Amino acid sequence: MSAESTPGPGISGPGTKATSHRRSHGTHGTGRRALRVTAWTAAGILVLGGAGVGYLYFKLNGNLKTVDINQMLGSDRPAKADNGSENILVLGSDTRSGANRKLGGGADDGSARSDTAMIVHVYKGHRKAAVVSVPRDTLIDRPACTDAHGTRHSAATGVMFNSAYSTGGAACAVRTVEAMTGIRMDHYLEVDFSGFQKLIDELGGVQVTTTKAIDDPESHLDLKAGTHTLDGRQALGLVRTRHGVGDGSDLGRIQLQQAFVKALTDQVEQVGVFTSPKKLYNLADTATKAVTTDSDLGSVNSLIDFADGLKSISSKNMHMVTMPVEYDPSNPNRVVVAEAKAKRVWKALKNDEPIPASATKGTATGQAKGVVTS
Template sequence: MSDPWDGPSGQATRNRGARVPGQRAAEPDGARPTGGRAAARAAARGHGGKRGHRSRTAGRGRKVLKNLAIGLSVIIVVTAGAGWWFYEHLNGNIHSVSLDGKGGTEKADAFGRTPINILVMGSDGRTSEADCKLGGGCSKTGVQTGSNADVEMVLHISADRSNATVMSIPRDTMTKVPACQDSESNQSTSGYYGQINSALQYGPACQVATVHQLTGIPIDHFVKLDFSGVVKMSDAIGGVSVCVSDDVYDTYSHLKLSKGSHTLKGDAALEFVRSRHGFGDGSDLGRTTTQHIFLSSMIRKFKSAGTLTDPTAVYGLADAATKALTVDDGLGTVKKLISLASDVNKVPTKRMTFTTMQTAADPGNKDRVVVGPGAKTLFATIAHDQSLTTGSGKKSAAASATAKPTAPAVPASRIAVTVENGTAVTGRASDIAATLTDQGFSSATTTANAPSPSATTTLTYGTGEKDEAQTVAKTLGLASSHLKQGTGTALTLVIGSDWPSGTSFPGGSSSPAPADTQAAVGGAHASTADQSKTCAKVSPYKTVTIDGVSMTPSQAYAAARGTPDSDA
């Protein structure tokens, strides 16, 4: 297509038969004026044709502008194409799996905002040559097919995006695994009692269902990362800064670091997050704390100036992240992952709380743990979208940052209720009692059959226990007309035939009572992501061996001077 400004020779052209606007009409026949502009033009033509030179210069100038415009157009098209290619490339990296609704569903708050709960899993699978090289253990078996979720963290982002909680679940926790079938491998189980991390053998959806069943927390999404994924992510952001309280050499994970601060990349980063013999008491509980230190540092790096504004860094990070992650269908596109990253970025680091689920020793196996005191209260704070920090970032002793209700005079954890079934429906008392304990009420809550059938649900309280009764009533949606004062010293809830099903009283306005956040963080090793000076505490126990000799990780460091440090 020809340019309307240029003729075949590249010079300006006009339709000679047309009158140009503003052109002077022809002069009458006879001699033309000898002066004025006509004479000047004639003189110019007689003295070297300077006007012709200016015309050619203007033509070349317009040609340069034309070529520049074409060049810019090409650049824009190429850039847009590269952007589209990059977007499609990233989408092609992502591996997604359906959750099939096995994690429950979050409820919106009064303003229509919905919290986000994500199960973050670190797989121990040696399902590729890269993972075999990094994780070891493949010398006899070769590349394997199964995997366990050796890292499990529930990431909760509040409905108003003002705060977040990360709760680690130790891999050694014993629990009930529900009936599951992996949609990809078709491997299935009818359910069993076992170690929580084993559920991943039946697919990510089974691991999500197991955590949901254990905690009562709705799990909307999952993110799964393998050994090589940790290496890729740490390299993509230029390393993660950590601190160790003393010299440490974990002869099992091969982490070897001198006392002080280090920037870990690649294998060293993986060795740090995998180390369970180098820190704490040498168990998985110590490892969760060091993982919190690592993740806190990574989050600060993400948020720091330069990381997310450097196109090269963003490309490397996005490419590494999408290759490293397996996610659910709800996070299965770059657009959705960007939206999630934006939600996380809205939360200040001082309002991101890291905790570890409270545990107790398993009576049947000293090397395993079960859910401990305080854990149900921690579960309740997450399930009910309560913040574990205040607006200033300090530990919260009150309730949700979104609703900000007044804390009850007596914490729910200290309120025990006797729930009696006055209906003909089997299990009603157990259902309501479970609802109360799941929402942070005392584990001393008990069940029984009512002495006689009851048409009306009533909550009877003793002298001085009205506040406790109102807390219970608010939780269950009971109106004040169902409360009455008795002569005893305990709270007794009789379920009547007016409440035949469900865990909220029909027609009531049930809103969960604020859980006791002091109890929620008690024994949970709580910290916030802004604590940049926290060092991982090296184990003082003899948790490692060299040549069959047991020693502490610091002693092992001194004994292995010929072994290079992980960040050397």
């Protein structure tokens, strides 16, 4: 949802707390969400971390939207890890109205969608991280959950992962991820895709190298092979593109998104935000308008403390994978969890261990790896 839009399910207005709750092969809405992932985890967090913006706290606090995940989910959740690690669900969301309607297309119906999700595991010591992308069209069993209006939604079998968010909002998405993984999500971050475009423009663009030409009219992207400095609209097109690379699936798009996150992480400290107070303020203002957090991170103070613990993580210390999946034999436009391999991923994260390469080897990929490099 955009900064200007009405708060959606489970999201409170600026500066307040939410009291209630809040969709790989499919439409191009997926990329929008990943953008937010990119925008906040890589840009907002790193820039706010250690940046000394105390005099702006009150104004920036007023930009933030929060959702009280703990209150909505109660005590029926996996136990918190006691090994010094943290797990964050980073979600992309949008409404089909306002600025998002212009950027994303589709009906101006005011509905909210989430097509990209990343589970970020920060290892003990906060110098390394693992990022697991969850394809939106993965068929899963969704647990029962309650939406922002107090309506109880029954559990469902064989539905797409992204239906959790569209059904019950942020809290339902968190409950679904926790049910899938057995891992407690310590924090929730959601980034708006129109805000992502503004963030990239505030950063002065992001440099990527494409090893193949990308031409996708649906995402308004036309790049020749070579090095490019992408502005916000081009970056949005890159992380949304599906038909321009690989096998045209959302799995391929996820690989582009992961490459872009790494490029953004590498470059955010090189664009002058730490030496220009005006640039820092503009970026922080844009980021806090674009992001929705869990209530524990619902202040600039909390975000800076959180970010300060992550700023040592560079792209070379960020292991990015896609949740092990296989194409659904009855529907090539859907994927199903490769259960045995996925369990190895979740076990590694629970134990604060590296994800073994064998856990993702031989699973569906989308064939877009290496198309974009930083």
